[in-house]
Amino acid sequence: SFLNILQLIGWTAIMVIICARAGDEILRALFGFSSPRLLLFVAGLVSTFWAFLETPWWKWMERVAVIALAGLSGVMTFVALQQVSFGELLRLRGEGSLPWGAGFDLVVAMPISWLPLVADYTRFARNTRGAFWGTWWGYFVASSWMYTVGLVSALTTGRTDPLPAMVVLGLGSIALAIVLFSTFTTTFLDIYSAAVSLLNVLPRFRQKIAVALFGALGTLLALVFPMERYESFLFLIGAVFVPLFGVVLVDYFMVRRRKAQPEELYDKCPPIVREALVSWILGVGVYTLFLRVFPGFGASVPSFLAAGGLYWVWRRRKGAWS
Structure with missing residues (x-):
C-alpha cells in the first residue's frame, strides 16, 4: 500500500501537469493569456474535488469523457494518417536512441502501474467475469490504439508531446478541451486510489481527509516534477x-x-x-x-x-x- 501511495502521488503530479498544459494551450489560443503555475493549482483543485464525488457521478462523467476522447482519438487518427501514407510509415526507421528492451519495459510499466488500482473499481462490477473482461479489453484496445496514434502523430508532426501535436494537426481548442476534461476524470483515480491504499493500512483514517491530503501532495509535487x-x-x-x-x-x-x-x-x-x-x-x-x-x-x-x-x-x- 505504501509503494502504491508513492507512485500514485507521482501519477497525480504528472496528470496535473498535463491538465495544466492543456488548459494553458486553450488560454493562449483564445485569450493570449498564459499562467502555467496558476493552472497547476486549478487542475489539482478540480481533480481533488472530483475524487470527493460519489460513485453515480463517476459513472456519468467517465462515460462522457470516454465517448468524447474516443471521438477525438478517431479524428486524430484520421487526420494523422492523411499526412503520410501507410507505406511511408513502414519505411521509417527509428534513430536507435532507445534500445528495444528498454522500450518494452516502458510499455510494461504502464499497465503494471495501474494493476494495483484495478480492484478499487472492479469491486463495483456486477460479476467477476465482467470485471475481468471489461478491464482486459478496455485497457488492451485503448492502449494499443493510443500507442499507434501517438507514434503516427509523432512521426507526422515531429512533436513528441501530444498537445502541440494536436495544434499542428489543426484540431484546435475543442480537442484540447476534451483532453482537459478527460485528464480530470483520470487524475481523480490516482487521488482516490491513494486514499484507498492508506485506508488499507489505517482503516480509521477518514477517506475525505486522505483525498484532500493526496490531492494537495500531488499538486505540490507537480510544481517541481521534472517531466523530462x-x-x-x-x-x-x-x-x-x-x-x-x-x-x-x-x-x-x-x-x-x-x-x-x-x-x-x-x-x-x-x-x-x-x-x-x-x-x-x-x-x-x-x-x-x-x-x-x-x-x-x-x-x-x-x-x-x-x-x-x-x-x-x-x-x-x-x-x-x-
Missing part, C-alpha cells in the same frame, strides 16, 4: 511492481492454486512473509541490473521470472519440510 525524467519514473515503477506481481501471481495461481480465502490473506497471514519479501527484493535487483547492463534485452521478464521463481521454489521447499 518521465521515463525514469516509469522505470522506477517497473522495478518495484513487476517483481511484486511476479510474487503475487505465483502465490495465487501456483502456490494457492486459485483457492485463496480472504481470512488467509488477512487474519491468518503474518505481517511480513519472509519468502515474498526476499523474492521481491531479488526481483528489484534483477530489474535494476538488466536495465543498466543489458538494456537491449529488457528487464521486466527477467525480474518477473526471478522473483516469482524464487518464491515458488522457496514455498515448495518449505511445504516439503513442514
Whole structure:
C-alpha cells in the first residue's frame, strides 16, 4: 500500500501537469493569456474535488469523457494518417536512441502501474467475469490504439508531446478541451486510489481527509516534477511492481492454486512473509541490473521470472519440510 501511495502521488503530479498544459494551450489560443503555475493549482483543485464525488457521478462523467476522447482519438487518427501514407510509415526507421528492451519495459510499466488500482473499481462490477473482461479489453484496445496514434502523430508532426501535436494537426481548442476534461476524470483515480491504499493500512483514517491530503501532495509535487525524467519514473515503477506481481501471481495461481480465502490473506497471514519479501527484493535487483547492463534485452521478464521463481521454489521447499 505504501509503494502504491508513492507512485500514485507521482501519477497525480504528472496528470496535473498535463491538465495544466492543456488548459494553458486553450488560454493562449483564445485569450493570449498564459499562467502555467496558476493552472497547476486549478487542475489539482478540480481533480481533488472530483475524487470527493460519489460513485453515480463517476459513472456519468467517465462515460462522457470516454465517448468524447474516443471521438477525438478517431479524428486524430484520421487526420494523422492523411499526412503520410501507410507505406511511408513502414519505411521509417527509428534513430536507435532507445534500445528495444528498454522500450518494452516502458510499455510494461504502464499497465503494471495501474494493476494495483484495478480492484478499487472492479469491486463495483456486477460479476467477476465482467470485471475481468471489461478491464482486459478496455485497457488492451485503448492502449494499443493510443500507442499507434501517438507514434503516427509523432512521426507526422515531429512533436513528441501530444498537445502541440494536436495544434499542428489543426484540431484546435475543442480537442484540447476534451483532453482537459478527460485528464480530470483520470487524475481523480490516482487521488482516490491513494486514499484507498492508506485506508488499507489505517482503516480509521477518514477517506475525505486522505483525498484532500493526496490531492494537495500531488499538486505540490507537480510544481517541481521534472517531466523530462518521465521515463525514469516509469522505470522506477517497473522495478518495484513487476517483481511484486511476479510474487503475487505465483502465490495465487501456483502456490494457492486459485483457492485463496480472504481470512488467509488477512487474519491468518503474518505481517511480513519472509519468502515474498526476499523474492521481491531479488526481483528489484534483477530489474535494476538488466536495465543498466543489458538494456537491449529488457528487464521486466527477467525480474518477473526471478522473483516469482524464487518464491515458488522457496514455498515448495518449505511445504516439503513442514
